[in-house]
Amino acid sequence: MKIYQIDAFSKTVFSGNPAAVCPLEEWLSDTIMQKIAAENNLAETAFYVKNGDNYEIRWFTPKLEVDLCGHATLAAAFVLFHFENYNTNRITFFSPRSGELTVTKEADLLSLNFPVDVLEPIPLTPQMTDGLNVKPIQAFKGKTDYMLLFNTEDEILNLNPDFEKLSKLQARGIIVTAKGNNSDFVSRFFAPQSGINEDPVTGSAHTTLIPYWANELNKTKLSAIQLSERRGYLDCELLENRVRISGYAKCYLIGTIFTQ
Structure with missing residues (x-):
């Protein structure tokens, strides 16, 4: 089967958050998809299957399936727009765990619409x-x-987590955040219990961050930076009970998976 590796929330390769994307004609077993994600050893591997005019999508870390992943959804949309002959500027994904998720394309900018x-x-x-x-x-x-x-962006930058201790928390991961110096807010995301100590750019975490900072800063359009080593830059907007999370992506790799 075909596999793509896409650097999401970045205009250049070697930055943003790498995600693997596997287009499927029909669903593989959960065991095989989990093994592929573990073999890729990226924060997320997205699998999608066409269903009518829409696409069903699921996401796996090296250890488990997750309810929602922003950067891998952005990566899957990038693959469809650029390599899999998708001809309109709006894709509707459906997640069994998170419902309807859309991605729109304006020139090279991709925008997620999430709850x-x-x-x-x-x-x-x-x-x-x-x-x-x-x-x-x-x-x-x-x-x-x-x-x-x-309190400050510097505190976020200077965090030195003990991942063994953080892994004991009963959650997918831990978002840390503060008001930004050169953006409305900054964040980092630690998820040792999900198989990755620090995620470079976490789109789904911004479904939490955007409504919080929109309320705190009394504005609906916000700029965000995720302060991982690779950095991620996101344009954000609160849309009542939905959020818009926008960014760019670049293709790093196209390959073939052999499962036997």
Whole structure:
């Protein structure tokens, strides 16, 4: 089967977040898809199958299937637009776990339309703070992740997580965030319990971040930087109970998988 590797949320290769994309004619077994994701050893591998005019999509980390992945959805759309003969400027994906997800194309800019996360404040616990060298000022819980708020961008940059301790938290991952110096907000994303210590750019985390910062900053259009080593740049917008997450992508690799 064909495989693509796409650097998402970046205008150049070797930055943004790499995702593997596997177009399928029909679904493989969960075991084979998980083995492919583990073999790829990227944050996410996306698989999609055409269903009428739309596409069913699923995402796997090296360890497990996840409910939602932004950068791999952006990568899958990039593959369809550029390599798989998709001829209109809007793709509708359907996820069994997250419902309808759309991606639109304007020149080279791709925009995800995702549902907002439901966020609630929770008490800070020693389990959250022991794995970090800087103490957050507030904690929140979304559908699948914790979000920890810090005072400054420098604190986010200087975090040195203890991934073994963070892996004990019962969540997909931990979002850390603060107001940005050169953007509206910044973030990082740690997910040792999902098979990757630090994700370079996490589109799905912005379903949590966008509604929070839109409320805090009293604006619906925001700029964001994910402060991983590879960096990710996102244009964001709050659309009532949905969010728009926009960015660019570049193809790094096209290959063939042999499963036997």
